[in-house]
Amino acid sequence: MSALPDELLAQVAECFRLLGEPARLRVVNALREHRELTVTQLVELTGLGQANLSKHLQLLHAAAFVSRRREGLYVWYAIADRETIELCDVMCARLEREAGLKHQPSPA
Amino acid sequence: MSALPDELLAQVAECFRLLGEPARLRVVNALREHRELTVTQLVELTGLGQANLSKHLQLLHAAAFVSRRREGLYVWYAIADRETIELCDVMCARLEREAGLKHQPSPA
DNA sequence: CGGCAATATAACTCCGTGGTAATTTAGATG
DNA sequence: CATCTAAATTACCACGGAGTTATATTGCCG
Numbered sequence: 001m002s003a004l005p006d007e008l009l010a011q012v013a014e015c016f017r018l019l020g021e022p023a024r025l026r027v028v029n030a031l032r033e034h035r036e037l038t039v040t041q042l043v044e045l046t047g048l049g050q051a052n053l054s055k056h057l058q059l060l061h062a063a064a065f066v067s068r069r070r071e072g073l074y075v076w077y078a079i080a081d082r083e084t085i086e087l088c089d090v091m092c093a094r095l096e097r098e099a100g101l102k103h104q105p106s107p108a
Numbered sequence: 109m110s111a112l113p114d115e116l117l118a119q120v121a122e123c124f125r126l127l128g129e130p131a132r133l134r135v136v137n138a139l140r141e142h143r144e145l146t147v148t149q150l151v152e153l154t155g156l157g158q159a160n161l162s163k164h165l166q167l168l169h170a171a172a173f174v175s176r177r178r179e180g181l182y183v184w185y186a187i188a189d190r191e192t193i194e195l196c197d198v199m200c201a202r203l204e205r206e207a208g209l210k211h212q213p214s215p216a
Numbered sequence: 217c218g219g220c221a222a223t224a225t226a227a228c229t230c231c232g233t234g235g236t237a238a239t240t241t242a243g244a245t246g
Numbered sequence: 247c248a249t250c251t252a253a254a255t256t257a258c259c260a261c262g263g264a265g266t267t268a269t270a271t272t273g274c275c276g
Contacts (some may be wrong), residue, residue, distance in 0.1 A: 029117065095116065
């Protein structure tokens, strides 16, 4: 079925790794809520330093998680595709279910 | 809509981070193909060292990505839930689509 | 109970990467 | 062209975590 050669596997891992950082997830989350934001706005919303945020944005953009649009001095970032959000949703659902099970000793 | 407090965000990030490692993804992939495997079998299939693999398995199990079942000397591991596989599938689909786009200059 | 095999843990090294401060680049405006 | 702001890049430090080796645990069998 799935050959999943080492190279593809490494690429998948890299994508997961990119989302596996609180700072970057905060960026993704902010973009999800506001649709499109400039770097300056993202600095305010995420509380990250400008240089730090810029680095994270480069990483997210290189992996096509976010899109970039220049407008004069400003650069607007947005989430690139639906799957990015879907991934977060699935992971959240997993966590919530797990958390729920922790409080359910046994179904009678 | 989603409050997504810092703690939950950190947990989501942690989950993504766990999948964002080639070694652990190899484990997940092997388990996906074989349904259930012992540590020894996983050592062979993944090529990881025993101690190293054991650590990865503890991490994956702590996050409920894999289930554990003791049988005599052996411990059988398996993928814990459907979502784990779904996450990998979605990420793969994303990558394949991206890869496809790279070779499609412009649709006429 | 002694020894063996499977797995887990401990101790350690080393490299990757996140954060920050300083500098550079890009674009607008007078 | 000088200058101002937004964003990106560079250089650096510090820490976490992956890998390895050695040791400890767990359970079986004679």
